[in-house]
Amino acid sequence: MHNKVLVIYTGGTIGMVQDENGSLHPFAMERIYDVLPLLQHTSYSIDSCQLDHIIDSSNMTPSLWVDIANIIEKEYDNYDGFVVLHGTDTMAYTASALSFMFENLTKPIVLTGSQLPLGMLRSDGRDNIICALEIAAQQEVVIPEVCIFFQSHLYRGNRSTKVSAEHFDAFTSYNYPSLAKAGIDIEYKQHLIMPRAEQELVVRRQFDTHVAVLKLFPGIHPSVVRSIVNTPDLKGLIIETFGSGNAPTEEWFIDALKEGIDRGLVILDVTQCKSGAVKLRQYAASCDLDRIGVLSGHDITIEAAVTKMMYLLGNYGEDARMVRQLMEDSLRGEISK
Ligand code: ASP
Numbered sequence: 001m002h003n004k005v006l007v008i009y010t011g012g013t014i015g016m017v018q019d020e021n022g023s024l025h026p027f028a029m030e031r032i033y034d035v036l037p038l039l040q041h042t043s044y045s046i047d048s049c050q051l052d053h054i055i056d057s058s059n060m061t062p063s064l065w066v067d068i069a070n071i072i073e074k075e076y077d078n079y080d081g082f083v084v085l086h087g088t089d090t091m092a093y094t095a096s097a098l099s100f101m102f103e104n105l106t107k108p109i110v111l112t113g114s115q116l117p118l119g120m121l122r123s124d125g126r127d128n129i130i131c132a133l134e135i136a137a138q139q140e141v142v143i144p145e146v147c148i149f150f151q152s153h154l155y156r157g158n159r160s161t162k163v164s165a166e167h168f169d170a171f172t173s174y175n176y177p178s179l180a181k182a183g184i185d186i187e188y189k190q191h192l193i194m195p196r197a198e199q200e201l202v203v204r205r206q207f208d209t210h211v212a213v214l215k216l217f218p219g220i221h222p223s224v225v226r227s228i229v230n231t232p233d234l235k236g237l238i239i240e241t242f243g244s245g246n247a248p249t250e251e252w253f254i255d256a257l258k259e260g261i262d263r264g265l266v267i268l269d270v271t272q273c274k275s276g277a278v279k280l281r282q283y284a285a286s287c288d289l290d291r292i293g294v295l296s297g298h299d300i301t302i303e304a305a306v307t308k309m310m311y312l313l314g315n316y317g318e319d320a321r322m323v324r325q326l327m328e329d330s331l332r333g334e335i336s337k
Helices: 029-035 037-041 062-078 091-101 125-137 222-229 251-262 284-292 302-316 320-328
Strands: 004-011 016-018 024-026 045-055 081-085 109-112 146-150 153-156 180-182 186-188 211-215 236-241 266-271
Touching: 004 029, 004 062, 004 125, 029 037, 029 045, 037 125, 045 062, 062 081, 062 091, 081 125, 091 109, 091 146, 091 302, 109 125, 125 146, 125 180, 125 186, 211 222, 211 302, 222 251, 236 302, 251 266, 251 284, 266 302, 266 320, 302 320
Parallel strands: 004 045, 004 081, 081 109, 109 146, 211 236, 236 266
Antiparallel strands: 016 024, 146 153, 153 180, 180 186
């Protein structure tokens, strides 16, 4: 019996080919064998489908995350794995969002894309798509995770970040090692991969987008902080802080955040540093944050923090205690705890 993979094409650079005049345009997924004839000789079979509208991933939305999840859920029993072709710009957000939506996943969902279109001679898309397909089709190692494959590494999706707008190694995962490395063989690091869940798959589709990110910098004006904290209907705020979660200790700043928290706003502390974690109370400059009820994002990425907050507010928004508790827990391996 052949293993089967479903490819879901959402858009992005990877899905573009050059026409005879040299312009780039998205190709119809049925033409994948014209672009990559080698795919006709794989030991697994490939089916494909696409979103109703193919997008530059800068136009990604929570409702499109739901569309992708609906396709996967509908076809879940018919395939051994899923490959999502996606623009690189917001791939880490989509991978994070899908990881939260799929509880008790038992099969791999691998997102990939490219920096150069598949139809170009030097495209990095060929290797990315072929490795992503192979990973989604193989059964030697169980990968019950949403992942990103890019330039020889398989990353946990909710740990990944786009780090380059020019190099082929466009993604990395600063706070968690890659799950596999593709060389002559694909070397899986089984001990880093989540165990397969025993319970039934649950797909949760609600996202509450009443969230904001406030990046701190020396000299930030009180009116900027107050206007963000006091945004009408705001339910969640991520503050991007310095170092191990530090922020100004000035009274106006702490008071502004406290007023928000007293009104029910969930505030999460995420560090601006690329690697390492928030450690509240390590410095005096984070003691007030802890005292007023700001939550620790530990070593979460900003992409995972935003999507996790939307997901928790969307699915558990009625229960403030639950949202606050789950925000600090590791739900899908997104934080080291
Ligand atoms: N702007 C493109 C996108 O994210 C870039 C890419 O695919 O690499 O859709």
